[in-house]
Amino acid sequence: MEKEAIIKLRIEKSKKEEWKRYCTTRNISITSLIINSVEGRxxxxxxxxxxxxxxxxxxxxxxxxxxxxxxxxxxxxxxxxxxxxxxxxxxxxxxxxxxxxxxxxxxxxxxxxxxx
The missing domain is CATH 1.10.287 (Helix Hairpins)
Incomplete structure (x- = not known):
């Protein structure tokens, strides 16, 4: 499936760093975290x-x-x-x-x- 769209999120820098640490400990990407969380997967x-x-x-x-x-x-x-x-x-x-x-x-x- 070709990815054609981009979504930009504005969040606090500290929140981004928190998300990055979370993803690093679980060996996943921030994109995967957001998509799977939103889609309930x-x-x-x-x-x-x-x-x-x-x-x-x-x-x-x-x-x-x-x-x-x-x-x-x-x-x-x-x-x-x-x-x-x-x-x-x-x-x-x-x-x-x-x-x-x-x-x-x-x-x-x-x-x-x-x-x-």
């Missing part, structure tokens, strides 16, 4: 933080799912599992399924925000 650095969080969460669930598979292999190999242990395991799996559903709802909301 996530700032570029916030978007990066959110994506890293999503990736970390997804990796955590992959580890949990791997552990579930390992327990299932052990149970299948032994052909016997204590009823108490099976109940605990089932509760944990149900809890994980619920957490995964909640995570997916949150991710859907985040993705819709990122799409703005």
């Amino acid at each position: 996530l700032l570029d650095n916030e978007r990066s933080i959110v994506l890293k969080f999503i990736e970390k969460q997804d990796n955590l669930f992959v580890k949990i799912e791997t552990n579930i598979n390992q327990v299932a292999r052990i149970a299948n190999g032994q052909k016997l599992i204590n009823a108490n242990e099976l109940e605990k395991f089932s509760e944990k799996v149900s809890e994980i399924v619920q957490l995964k559903k909640e995570q997916n709802k949150i991710f859907s909301k985040i993705y819709s925000m990122l799409a703005k």
Whole structure:
């Protein structure tokens, strides 16, 4: 998209310096700060933080799912599992399924925000 228009803002010099410091700490431009703020979008650095969080969460669930598979292999190999242990395991799996559903709802909301 070609940029054809220029908007000039007049603000106090101290305010400009404050905005520059803010942008420097977040590694974004003043233009990005203004446009994203006005349009109600996530700032570029916030978007990066959110994506890293999503990736970390997804990796955590992959580890949990791997552990579930390992327990299932052990149970299948032994052909016997204590009823108490099976109940605990089932509760944990149900809890994980619920957490995964909640995570997916949150991710859907985040993705819709990122799409703005």
